[in-house]
Amino acid sequence: MYAEYFGLQQEPFSIAPDPRFLFMSERHREALAHLLYGVRGGGGFVLLTGEIGAGKTTICRCFLEQLPEPCRVAYIFNPKLTVGDLLRSICHEFQIEVKAPGPGPATIKDHLDPLNDHLLRSHAKGLRNVLVIDEAQNLSPHVLEQLRLLTNLETNEHKLLQIILIGQPELRGLVARPELEQLAQRIVARYHLDALTPAETRQYIQHRLDVAGLKGPLPFSDAAIQRVHALTAGVPRRINLLCDRALLGTYATGQARVERATVDKAAQEVFDTPTKGPTETGPSPLRERALYLGLGAAAGAVLVAGAAWAWWQGQQPVAAPATPVASLAPESSAAAAQTPANAPAAEPPAPPPPKASPTPEAPAATPGLPPASALIASADAAWAELSTLWGTPLSGAAPCDQAPRQGVQCYRTQRMTLHGLRQLDRPAVLALQLPDRSRGRVLLTAMSADAAWLQAGGQRWQLPLTQLADAWDGSYETLWRLPPGLRARVADARQTAAATWVGERIAALQAKGTVPSSAAQLTARVQAFQRSQGIDAEGVAGPITLMQLNLASGVDEPRLSAPRS
Template sequence: MYAQFFGLAQAPFSIAPDPRYLYMSERHREALAHLLYGVRAGGGFVLLTGEIGAGKTTVCRCFLERIPKRCNVAYVFNPKLTVEELLRTVCEEFQVPIEHLGPGQATVKDYVDALNAFLLRMHSVGRNNVLIIDEAQNLSADVLEQLRLLTNLETHERKLLQIILIGQPELRRMLRRPELEQLAQRVIARYHLQALDEKDTVAYVRHRMGVAGLSTPLPFDRGALQRIHRLSRGVPRRINLLCDRALLGAYACGQPRVDARIVERAAREVFDEEDGGLAGGGRWWPRWHRSPALRPLAAALATGLGLAGLGYAAWTLSRPEPTAPTHSPAAAPRTAPPHLAPAASADP
């Protein structure tokens, strides 16, 4: 929608993991180097972790474009599987036929025997085999143990299956468990992908705008770029969401440059948190309550209002119920209160 307005060939901040838009910061180059090293190192496990939205999957897609040609690759992107389901998925990815003798469905032994025969056959013709598992923090302990057993097949020089595990920081904690010690000792390379610093955030925005076709100066002023880094915390996916909405906001206002005010408004729309959205879906409170110097005053006011409310509630509950007046049969009937009395007729 806003691409033509800013002289772009396409929207630059899609959250799809397009390798063309991968900004190779020093951190991303190191992550990619670890993956490539693991493939050439002779088998075992390679571990790539990072926070949500840090760019792990994008690095992996870039890795797939640079992987040596004599490599067979199996890619599993949904690892919430049982042992049997995972083995069947790996066989399907490697296009390994399964032979099952007897009644019923194929067993774990059928899958493992077929994979072992395939790996030996590929090794005999000089081909390597790489299994990539994304979102690996969702793997169960039983599945991780089965993966370890798959790496037992080896020659004198190397293991026949290379396994790359890509996941969130929980994956690192999982591998510290005592029952997974044997697997942890087979990790030959590991890297944790961290968020971008402010300098790299600016370079990241500039890079993506350039890939999208920008030939004019960057349409973000200095204050906007500083706010983008702070509100996104340097996480690439959050940068994409924020910049996309900010450019849309500037386009809607007819402004050729994005300033800090537009970034703030964009953050309120895309982030559900105190500094970047409607916290809990509620209304925005005035900014003075965020000042460290005035927080004690705000807390005292809140406490005072709360105590006043409790006192009023207690006073209301302690009041005696009013009793209706007694009337003799000869007493005149009560009249309705003025606001409920019928209106007087206009006729004389």
């Protein structure tokens, strides 16, 4: 609603986990380092706690993407379970078959024995097994004690299972209870994720606005930012809610930037926080502006502004802005996307990157998993169907060898997560095992907060993410578009003719005026970009980094946005 008014390409403070807006503060990086250290420690428990909205999910997503290669992960995000439920979930996540020897349901021992065998076989192959439990503050002491017993599964030298507990601050008090003393002694690393400092709050706001396309000065006064930190206590999710509403209120009243009074009013709306001090009354700035916006193609802008004013009327009336009303009236539909009139002029920006092509209309989706007969049996056939979404059909044998000649490259992994699907945000081939044990491939073409859309042979299915997680084995195959001019596989774009392109894209995203002129400068810029995306900051511009660069800079690739209802 307000993005064009502030010269933005999109709204910057959505609470959806968009990887383009990922901000890693120093304490976020420290938390991630503790998790990675704990995993490399070879057993026991790792504890990560933090307030609601502090960024624990962000850390977990980054952690899962940076696990060492020989790791298998079981991820449990609904820990309100009995001991039996927990063991069933763990065996299911590790794809361990459990058989009950008698006519009744499988017992705890029926789960523990094959789990132990699985861990021993994995250890013999040099593989590590990691169990991640989110929202772990909901675990009962009885279930936590069973988890401690799982860490007794060991060889003479190594624990066979690493357990990571992620939860809210009360998790620290839970594991400190006297009856869980043995568990507490097995915690090899722990970290409490504090909220952002006032300086980091400013950096966070600046970062999200920059990613959203801000070219001019920060549209928040110093007093407004200080008030944002005071009202949110530096919690990122609360910052998003408050700043989004404050920008809307600023747009609704025709002001050029967010002031402290606007933040107070926004807080009253989203946090039920009372405002202090009288507010001066005056004429409705949007009603006056509507006189200028009511002509020709700008009529649509009146409806949008009216909606914003309807929201803002729920607050106390505000004074008209100091900027003359006439100066805020756009002269054409294009003018609405410019920086507010009283903002200082910025240097001319680089030409915007191309936007992703819209996904063509598709047939209606059928609820539930696809039948076995609809699954794609051949890997080559799956690549061929996936490649049509990129407009570069790959057919026949060895499709990934053909791909670079058509400007795309294949990417494969066997340990993708639901978080990873969201972060890479691109259609992909997933391998499924259906309840009848039949196996095959489908295309993931869209995702929402709680559902996925699958495709195979022109047919489509919609199902909850929980159902997808049950059937999906973690394999993931996708394509990504190569930098312009490259027609060979890329392992590190810094070593190719695309190095300049990479530098230009990152410079534009980081709002830096100059393109790096040396290899060292380019590596430093790549590392800064990787840190902003939660990628291991090695400075190598490999496939994951280039995929995220394509995503952040708007390279024309298909995405996973959910179909419109």
